[in-house]
Amino acid sequence: MLTIEGSASLNLVKEQIDESLSIAESNLEQFVEEPENEARLKAAIEQFALIKGVFKLINLPGSAILSEELELLGHKILAHHDKNNEPELAAISNAIMVLVHYLEYVEVKKQALPVLLIPTINEVRFFLNRPMITESVFFDLGENPPRPSKGAAAAPDMEQLQTSGRRLRHMYQVGLLGILRNESVSANAKMMSRAVSRIDALTGNAPISKLWWLTLAVLEAIGKEAVELNVARKSLLGLVDRQIKNVIHLGESALNKEPPKPTVQECVYIASLAGPVGDHLKEVMDLFKLETGGLTDANLRQEQEILRGPGGTVIRSVAEALTEELNHIKDSLDLGARGASTDDEGFESIAEAMRKVGNTLIMLGLSKAAGLFKEKADIVRNWKAEDVDAESDEFNRVADALLYVENSVATLSPRRGPDSSLYSSKAEEAMSDGISVTQLDDARRVVVGEARAGLSLAKRAITSFMDSNWDGMHLNNVPVTLKSVWGGLLFLQLHRAAAVVEACEAFIENQLIRDRSAPPTTALMETLADAITSVDYFLEGMEDDKPIGEGIMEVAEESMQELGYPVKAA
Incomplete structure (x- = not known):
């Protein structure tokens, strides 16, 4: 193509x-x-x-x-x-x-x-003050068939669209803001997909629904990191936001407009680069008869690297090499302190290795860590095997410096733009507290992982509740599960998220378990799912060390407000 x-x-x-x-x-x-x-x-x-x-x-x-x-x-x-x-x-x-x-x-x-x-x-x-050409300009769209039908009965629900449209657009915009900032792209893409899916369901088989269907494929590609998130693709997502606005404000006149062919071409081009890595992408590739063995976005990025020279992968490679060298230094110091070193030069070779690491750190912009490590290297150089005391203050200060450098190197891989200061401060804290950034992150991820597992159980129970024609048996364990999630969120000091989960627990306990006078509506259950899923996306960003921001909490709080269980913002 x-x-x-x-x-x-x-x-x-x-x-x-x-x-x-x-x-x-x-x-x-x-x-x-x-x-x-x-x-x-x-x-x-x-x-x-x-x-x-x-x-x-x-x-x-x-x-x-x-x-x-x-x-x-x-x-x-x-x-x-x-x-x-x-x-x-x-x-x-x-x-x-x-x-x-x-x-x-x-x-x-x-x-x-x-x-x-x-x-x-x-x-x-x-x-030249000429409009920018799109990245799909050399892509041959071929035929432009209509999207697969949802069924003859899929009529637009304008009343519900007017009721929930602004909140769903806000959900999309919160995710878009994170995308524009390159923050927690996967979680933000999932949140945007949920908003678009809801809008698509309310739009029915209207012509504009083809755009929602293609957007879901684009977001799937971005969320699965099958394509690179560049300026052109961010601009495309912004265009979709404007179309959502038109549908909300203009109603049926906007619903009955076909998406522009250049926009369709751009979406299909992205799908062709991503490949069939998800259900939505498979549908697009089947409909437009895209070649699965063609050029992928990953291949394209590799070719661009060849054309432009080395990029971020070089830094990661250097970080990996430095980690190996630091592990070797740690082992050598351990052996030397126990008098088990076979090095005839004593601690001379260890000091030299530390100086080389320091020089590399300077090249990577970690000047403070480099200066500290070189300073300790001069101390280690003067050590004699028979005089080294592993319990001494001097030896512990060298060990602290080694931990500080190790933490600094560990921040190289996740560092992205303006967030780099966050990781530098972690290394500073570790230096004073004598703990490892990596170990702290691992512990935090365990708690976050358990909380996400609890939310996943709750979502599955709610789905079973809906599928079983509102059989309340499926919800019996959900309040207990959400209570444990609430405790984990409080432990992590995530008070806003904890308050949303507490409100979800109260709603399920009062409205779905105790009061069974009337079955809940699908729209009501979807709104509850929006709140729980928003918290899950927030935690996913923490799990990946790519914070999604507090905006997603606003979406969750708005959902609970709509359900009649308002949450006071922390």
């Missing part, structure tokens, strides 16, 4: 294209030095026009588009020669470098993936 061709023809003209790019780059550099010499820029523009035609001839569409954008940007610089054009010239220079690397990639890999050039194309288009 993606354009993958042109690699064979490139070999015939590669030498000439390289020469044209070299000429363009040389003229551009001279124009930067001599801005009054417009002939240099015109010469570079001519080369862009020349290779654009060659790329079209040998069917390298991404390269052709980029060359055309460079030609247009060159003409814009000529037309506004009196202005500061340094950013535009830098963009052209960068694009030439990317194009050179891309052509080398095509030549070596024997495949042309024009999608790899989209970020660079959009960078140039930004300076």
Whole structure:
């Protein structure tokens, strides 16, 4: 479905294209030095026009588009020669470098993936004030069939949509906010999926429901980390939010609109990259007859890494190597303290290993840990096997420093953007308390895991209650289960979540077990499930050390408010 061709023809003209790019780059550099010499820029523009035609001839569409954008940007610089054009010239220079690397990639890999050039194309288009092209621009959608039908009786429930629509949109927006911040992506995607599923159920077989169906596939791909969460995909999720708003405010007129074909193409493209890793994705792939053995998003990211150079995986690899080295140092210190070392150099080799680790820590930006470790390395260097006392204050200070460095290295893998300070503070606390960040996290995850297991049991019991035509026997153990979850949440000092669980327990005890005068409605049970699931998503973020934020608690509290059991925010 993606354009993958042109690699064979490139070999015939590669030498000439390289020469044209070299000429363009040389003229551009001279124009930067001599801005009054417009002939240099015109010469570079001519080369862009020349290779654009060659790329079209040998069917390298991404390269052709980029060359055309460079030609247009060159003409814009000529037309506004009196202005500061340094950013535009830098963009052209960068694009030439990317194009050179891309052509080398095509030549070596024997495949042309024009999608790899989209970020660079959009960078140039930004300076041209032209709209960004989508990542699915090289994707062939083929036919655009309607979504699978839900059944003839699936009519829109406008009354319930008006009642619950704003809350469901809020649930979607809370998850979207976390997605935009790259926080606990899996849990936020699940929360958004739940909101969209509820909206889809209330929408019936209306034409706009196709968008909800495709969105569920996209969220499934994002939640399962089958695709990378980039700017284009975040923008797509924002577009869905606007469509939800239209449905809530405009009613039937919005329901009866088909989703735009470019939006459908974008969703199907993401599904093609994710593969059939979930039920929704399988449905989309079957309907649009997508190839399961094609290019995946993981493959695409690997190719981008080849084109751009090493990324975060390098840091993780270094962290793993440092962990192994620290374990070796710990073992050596232990043996040395017990006089069992076979090292003829005494503690000299241990000190040298500590200094090497310190130098690596500096490269990783952990300067405080590096300085501390080097300081202790100088102390260890002067130790003699017969004089070392494993119970002494000096030896314990070295052990504390080792624990601090170990904690600092452990923060490298989960560190993401602005949250990095959180993990640095953990290492600081561990230094003063003499405990391990890893062990603390493990203990916390045990409690969180038990709480999630309890919520899972409660959800299954509620589902059985609904499926059995409201047989209250299925709910008998739910209050006890939720009470244990409440205790675990209090232990973790998660007071808002604990208050929601307590309200859920009271609702189930009073409304579903004791009072059986009238069976509950499906909408009421779904709202209860929203509250419990919101707490579960919150805990999932904690379990993965990717906090989802307090916004999800607002959704849970709104659900309980709707049920008549308001929760006072902590």
